[in-house]
Amino acid sequence: MDLKLQATLKTASNALDLAACVIGAMREQKTVTLDFAEVEIVTPSFANTFIMTLLAEFSVDEVRERCRMLNRAKHVSDALNRAAVRWMSGIRLSTQMTPA
């Protein structure tokens, strides 16, 4: 599955929609290619929600191998990697947290 993403990636809702699309394809054993060539703005909310939703379903290695994120500008790549770093440090979406 190949997707060309729009210039502005913002809101957690949009991130959930994209993540659902990617997860669906990956569950069918498909490889997903996301083209970030036109992406200029990525908000932390979008990055966190998208990446954390993916990583709740698949390992980092699986995402790295089967969800190719191409043509990322440096600041876009940094935003996505920061989200992954947050995940690795234990930070989760509120919906992924278990009430104490």
Place this chain on the structure above:
Amino acid sequence: MSVFHVSGLADVGSFAKGEQAALAFDVLRVAGNHQVPTQIDLTASPHLKPYAIACIYAIGALARTQSREVELLLPQNPGFASHLARLKLQDVFSCRNVPPVAQRETNLPAEIVRWPPGTAAERILEMIAPQAGLSPGAFPKMAATLDEMITNALSHSESCIDCVVVGQAFPQAAKVDVAILDLGITIRDHLRRNPRHAEKARSDREAIELATCDGVTGTLDGKLNRRGIPNSGAGLADLRRYCESGRGELTILSGNTWVTYSAETPVYGTLRGCRFQGCLVNVRYFTDSGLQDGEPESIL
């Protein structure tokens, strides 16, 4: 009839320098107390910065929610009167003798942003930031951080006026100031709703500091926020990091405290004798810094 006479002292203070005495403290107090006078007298005021104008605008917006009208006496200083006319404060106040002015590119009308914020952040910065000489690549990050602050205010504050945004470019200083203000719950009130953070947010200062840490949100574990969206507590932390890298100054005022983050040591201030019921986020973007983000670990 209650009249709020705004001080004739120039608003020349700096949150970053802790210069409370020279800040528009009277304006912060009235807005923070949700006071609605029958008249706001700006005749003696020579100038107000965006954060103070946001407070004034919020008072007018608050009055409208109460089906009341506040009269705004414009400044005698013609330059400042023209500035306020360009900001269109007359949209929320009853004003007489509004000077006819042409819109300038260094400021844009004050506005109330409602949910969903849509492209408000991009639109605001597209109008004012280029005038202050943006360094290459600065706009996307500025827009992303501003969008987060507006979304925060609209998601968490429960403000009856949604949020007020006032921006201004300062070309000679190569900076853009944007104030995002709501009159809802304080950051402390928001975080204390989450048992995970309640004990660590005992004061307004502790709450503000905690809110700028990665992963901290008042949204309850296992839950969506009041807008039906999951939170991960990244927005303020990201903006704090941006400003501490030397690309800006972030001031967060809520309750009785403000904190300013920049490349210098954080500066703390206290609003003596009052609490700001709501939250004011004042972001000063340095448009020509040319500085880049530190690179995170490359995982994906």
